[in-house]
Amino acid sequence: MEWNKEELDAITRQVLAQIDTDNFGKEGAYNLRYNGTSVCHGDTEHIKIKRKTDRQGIDVYISKEAQREQVHIPVVLAVPGMTDVVYNDFYIEEGADITIVAGCGIHNAGCDNARHDGIHAFHVGKNANVRYEEKHYGEGEGTGEKILNPVTEIELEEGAVFTLDTAQIRGVDSTVRKTKVTMKDNARLYVTERLMTHDAQTAVSDIDVEMNGAGTNAQIISRSVAKGTSRQNFHPRAIGNAACHAHIQCDSIIMEQAQVASIPEIDARHVDAAIIHEAAIGRINDEQIMKLRTLGLSEEEAENVIIENFLQ
Amino acid sequence: MLQVKNLTYKVMENGKEVTLLRDISFDVQDGEMLVITGPNGGGKSTLAKVLMGLVPATGGEIWLDGQNLTQLAPDERAKAGIGYAFQQPPAFKGMTVERLLNLAAGQELPEKTCCSLLGNVGLCAREYLKREVDATLSGGERKRIEIATVLAKKHKLCIFDEPEAGIDLWSFSMLVKQFEQIHQEKDQSLILISHQERIIQMADRILIINDAKVEQCGNREEMMNVLFEGQPACVCMKERSED
Numbered sequence: 001m002e003w004n005k006e007e008l009d010a011i012t013r014q015v016l017a018q019i020d021t022d023n024f025g026k027e028g029a030y031n032l033r034y035n036g037t038s039v040c041h042g043d044t045e046h047i048k049i050k051r052k053t054d055r056q057g058i059d060v061y062i063s064k065e066a067q068r069e070q071v072h073i074p075v076v077l078a079v080p081g082m083t084d085v086v087y088n089d090f091y092i093e094e095g096a097d098i099t100i101v102a103g104c105g106i107h108n109a110g111c112d113n114a115r116h117d118g119i120h121a122f123h124v125g126k127n128a129n130v131r132y133e134e135k136h137y138g139e140g141e142g143t144g145e146k147i148l149n150p151v152t153e154i155e156l157e158e159g160a161v162f163t164l165d166t167a168q169i170r171g172v173d174s175t176v177r178k179t180k181v182t183m184k185d186n187a188r189l190y191v192t193e194r195l196m197t198h199d200a201q202t203a204v205s206d207i208d209v210e211m212n213g214a215g216t217n218a219q220i221i222s223r224s225v226a227k228g229t230s231r232q233n234f235h236p237r238a239i240g241n242a243a244c245h246a247h248i249q250c251d252s253i254i255m256e257q258a259q260v261a262s263i264p265e266i267d268a269r270h271v272d273a274a275i276i277h278e279a280a281i282g283r284i285n286d287e288q289i290m291k292l293r294t295l296g297l298s299e300e301e302a303e304n305v306i307i308e309n310f311l312q
Numbered sequence: 313m314l315q316v317k318n319l320t321y322k323v324m325e326n327g328k329e330v331t332l333l334r335d336i337s338f339d340v341q342d343g344e345m346l347v348i349t350g351p352n353g354g355g356k357s358t359l360a361k362v363l364m365g366l367v368p369a370t371g372g373e374i375w376l377d378g379q380n381l382t383q384l385a386p387d388e389r390a391k392a393g394i395g396y397a398f399q400q401p402p403a404f405k406g407m408t409v410e411r412l413l414n415l416a417a418g419q420e421l422p423e424k425t426c427c428s429l430l431g432n433v434g435l436c437a438r439e440y441l442k443r444e445v446d447a448t449l450s451g452g453e454r455k456r457i458e459i460a461t462v463l464a465k466k467h468k469l470c471i472f473d474e475p476e477a478g479i480d481l482w483s484f485s486m487l488v489k490q491f492e493q494i495h496q497e498k499d500q501s502l503i504l505i506s507h508q509e510r511i512i513q514m515a516d517r518i519l520i521i522n523d524a525k526v527e528q529c530g531n532r533e534e535m536m537n538v539l540f541e542g543q544p545a546c547v548c549m550k551e552r553s554e555d
Binding site for chain 2: 223251285287288290291292293294295296297298299302305306309310311312
């Protein structure tokens with residue numbers, strides 16, 4: 001089945017609008033995976049997308065000539081009872097400069113669970129610059145759960161820069177996120193993770209960063225909001241095997257009967273490894289609410305503004 | 313016009329009732345600048361908070377242009393026309409200065425207007441617009457942004473709680489100019505809680521609060537003599553009353 005990207009159905013459009021705010025590939029290469037199948041894709045001169053032949057997924061080849069180009073690879077799952085496992089590999093040549101917009105949205109109108117496991121591997125060449133954006137979102141009136149379990153493996157060659165920007169917007173009942181990064185000399189990593197859970201949702205995020213090269217620099221910022229009876233568990237870990245710098249910052253707002261556990265781990269195995277971690281969990285500050293109320297916002301509006309900005 | 317009638321605020325401390333504001337009455341005319349001063353711990357900031365509704369009055373009434381605000385929440389008082397600058401403004405992780413100014417104005421402001429607001433409180437605007445109002449800003453910077461949030465919109469009455477606190481001399485001079493300009497335009501009333509002579513000298517009237525009550529209130533000329541005879545105001549008052 002091959003679709004034209006201009007002829008998507010209403011649900012797909014609605015989900016795409018949440019997970020790909022650039023409106024699904026106005027520019028650049030693209031691949032849309034829908035209910036376990038790649039339904040449409042397009043290459044550019046510098047970006048080639050090939051379907052895997054041995055298992056589900058795609059290989060994305062980005063040449064060094066790709067400069068400030070984009071790839072959009074959203075996933076939409078709208079079938080209750082489906083478990084979709086996909087393996088996507090990205091080969092980014094030395095010196096390329098690319099933005100990859102991924103993300104998965106599940107629309108579950110049934111009583112069986114819908115689950116997507118996206119296993120992504122990035123092989124980033126020397127001095128390449130990659131920005132990877134991933135949004136997760138769930139919707140639908142069904143009682144079946146919306147489950148998203150992403151695995152992200154990143155290998156950074158010398159001087160490569162990787163910006164990982166992930167957001168779980170709302171509606172995901174359960175997620176287990178696994179991220180593993182290895183870094184060679186002078187590679188830089190910037191991770192921003194934003195996560196919101198509500199009702200009885202659960203979220204686990206493990207991030208392992210191994211700084212194996214001299215001059216590596218990693219920054220991991222995690223911001224989350226837990227509402228209802230939801231539970232969150234964060235475990236970012238930075239391992240310094242060389243002269244390196246790393247900073248881990250985990251901030252969470254806890255509300256109602258939610259539970260948040262944040263366990264940053266720093267592991268220095270070299271005398272010149274400088275690694276810092278900070279973690280804070282707390283309720284919304286009353287003074288922040290009061291300040292916004294003096295600007296004319298109701299208590300509920302103030303709370304929403306604080307959360308929205310915190311997760312920006 | 314603001315009318316404050318017999319305002320009282322009491323709290324329970326260790327099982328005992330403590331009066332933090334006792335039977336306070338005064339008014340502020342349209343376009344008038346009232347400076348509230350007095351010794352530390354006398355009740356000035358508490359009065360400001362009660363006026364804004366951040367803490368509830370135990371007794372008395374607050375009226376603004378004929379509307380009874382006494383039972384209204386802070387957001388309702390803001391909508392009724394009161395602007396309020398905190399003495400120690402809170403930090404907001406993730407909130408940019410630009411976003412906070414837009415919220416304060418109740419609309420999306422052009423970047424030029426945001427820059428102008430920040431420039432007026434002594435901040436080099438473009439450097440700040442996209443910065444977060446968080447702990448990376450100094451107390452003085454946050455304080456000036458706080459004042460800019462009140463200046464972002466016209467109010468019937470603006471309350472500034474110790475606007476000079478934590479601000480360097482150069483920025484303070486710019487603030488004074490701002491207050492002078494608002495005062496000259498006469499379309500907003502001002503209540504400034506301050507110990508600063510330059511601010512006190514701008515006042516139309518001066519109210520001295522001490523020990524939870526109004527100790528004295530009068531126009532600038534008569535009150536300047538009281539305040540700056542070389543002795544603390546409360547001592548001065550006591551001696552006068554003994555005379």
